[in-house]
Amino acid sequence: MLQVIYDTKHNEGVDDDSKLPLLVYVSREKRPSYPHRFKAGALNALLRVSGIMSNGPYTLVLDCDMYCNDPTSAKQAMCFHLDPKLSDSLSYAQFPQIFYNVSQNDIYDGQARSAYKTKYQGMDGIKGTVCAGTGYYLKKKALYCRPNHEDEFLQESEKNFGFSTKLINSVKELTGKNVNESKTISDATVQEAKKLASCTFEQNTRWGKEIGYSYDCLLESTFTGYLLHCKGWNSVYLYPNRPCFLGCTTIDMKDALVQLMKWASGLVQVGLSKYSPLTYGISRMSILQSMCYGYFTFSHFFSVSCLLYGIVPQLCFLYGIPVFPKATNPWFTAFAAVFLSSLAQHLYEVVSSGGSIRTMWNEQRIWMIKSVTACLFGCLDVMMKYIGVAKANFRLTNKAIDQEKLEKYEKGKFDFQGAKMFMIPLTMLVLLNLGCFLGGLKGLVNGGNVAEMFVQGLLCFYVLVLSFPILEGLIPKIGK
Structure with a gap:
């Protein structure tokens, strides 16, 4: 028409x-x-x-x-x-x-x-x-x-x-x-x-x-x-x-994750295709520009490392197996410097662009959530397409505003309604960290080496603090 x-x-x-x-x-x-x-x-x-x-x-x-x-x-x-x-x-x-x-x-x-x-x-x-x-x-x-x-x-x-x-x-x-x-x-x-x-x-x-x-x-x-x-x-x-x-x-978890999954799937698809910035792009544009495009197309594979960092150190903490250097070891300084410098860099970028410490904290938390859910599913989606299990699918994001969801969003409360597929790995990861943290603390109380397990315990605690809104959202559901 x-x-x-x-x-x-x-x-x-x-x-x-x-x-x-x-x-x-x-x-x-x-x-x-x-x-x-x-x-x-x-x-x-x-x-x-x-x-x-x-x-x-x-x-x-x-x-x-x-x-x-x-x-x-x-x-x-x-x-x-x-x-x-x-x-x-x-x-x-x-x-x-x-x-x-x-x-x-x-x-x-x-x-x-x-x-x-x-x-x-x-x-x-x-x-x-x-x-x-x-x-x-x-x-x-x-x-x-x-x-x-x-x-x-x-x-x-x-x-x-x-x-x-x-x-x-x-x-x-x-x-x-x-x-x-x-x-x-x-x-x-x-x-x-x-x-x-x-x-x-x-x-x-x-x-x-x-x-x-x-x-x-x-x-x-x-x-x-x-x-x-x-x-x-x-x-x-x-x-x-x-x-x-x-x-x-987007004002709820489902739409935010569906949108990111679409982006992640599309970008990873480009990165693994004949148009990859590391092969096709680097011969047609500057190295810096192709590296930037390479970052956008491959950064979603961070989901794999996030998943490993959310599972392996925690299980080792539970069973008393040291993964990182002792807190008294000089090499501990290197790990601490990398972690603290990344947080400092993030804080600098947030503050210099008009944000606050709360903005930084929200970004840290949602980055962790998106990494082990939408980014992970986006990467898996591309792999399934390559082996012929799934077809390319255009996912629409809901443009309508739900008043109840809007009120939750303005109060700073997470809305997980409709995001069951994404919540499965996230919930399992949070509960695993909670169980390993409590079990690891029990082992330390019973005579474990605090210096050896300090980094793993701190990492486990950091994940739990970031995940507190998820636990807060799960408790009412468990009660029902």
Whole structure:
């Protein structure tokens, strides 16, 4: 379905302040026998339709749960897109995701502080940050060619872009060629746009491969941004004082973990594919940039080490088997220095970005929870796909706000409702730590070597303190 809601021809004789832009509603065709390619397919359909309807050189991508909070965002982005020093190689200007419903005690780390205030700003200094999938102004030409290679796919245009003269002319116009194409929206243009939004148009073309948003990964925007950087395009990151776009963050454990599992699965899939930043990326971008992408794609394997650190030292503490150096051993200083320096670094990053000690503590806790649940399941999901046990699945995050969940979130209480699958390993890990800690203390009271078991006991205690809200949430369930 395609409907022109407002045509610019109605602006004739209207004051400049009262003029409205072209507004077109598009609902692309879907059939069970044709893959619709999720968000990437929708974006590619919109690119084609907008190409023959208005053909603006830039486009704003926003998720359905976000809205514009500052109308000057376009002006801010254009300051970079139109800069003669940057324009030739700039693909998109990324704004951070800011959420209007983040509580002061952000127990789920919904604001994603470490990403938007630390990692993204760091990547901005090495030719561009990751594409977040929403809140960015994209140069459409970047999806059709490499920098300074405007004719790359135009030599066999119908084979690459599809059988549409209007669409091919719109691409030529974006790449700087003079095209005599009427800008009026006629019935023929509307019918052509419907054809471009059909599910069969992309067959035997390069859409979803070298052209448009890629279909090789369910994290379509992030992966497409990565491919743009590999092709030589750059990006910029803008973090203005006034949030330009506001959205709705997750307010319960289930949605937070489902969302992260989707991200983890998609990123690990990229890391293990032929497009891995350590092989494909490193030959097409700087070493630092490929290392950053490598961190994002492989960091979820931390879940394995977190799981081991949550099981092995604790069991050894229970049975009196030393794993770490004695507290009186000089090597103990090395372990203590690594642990304390990592906490100090984390605290510095939090405080320097406007956070507090409570913010740091919440991030430590939710990082541990997510590592042994969503990240672990995300890695397992990819492994199961590789051996053919599971199929690729696009998981939607709930965008509706439940008042009861919102009240719990604002009070800083965890809501585990609907997260049973994730809670199984987490609950077992917490109960294991509790049992091993009590059993290990009993062994120390009965004559165990405190110096030998100090680090393991401290680690066990640290995990329990982090896990206190989980125990607090489990006690009522056990009582029932």
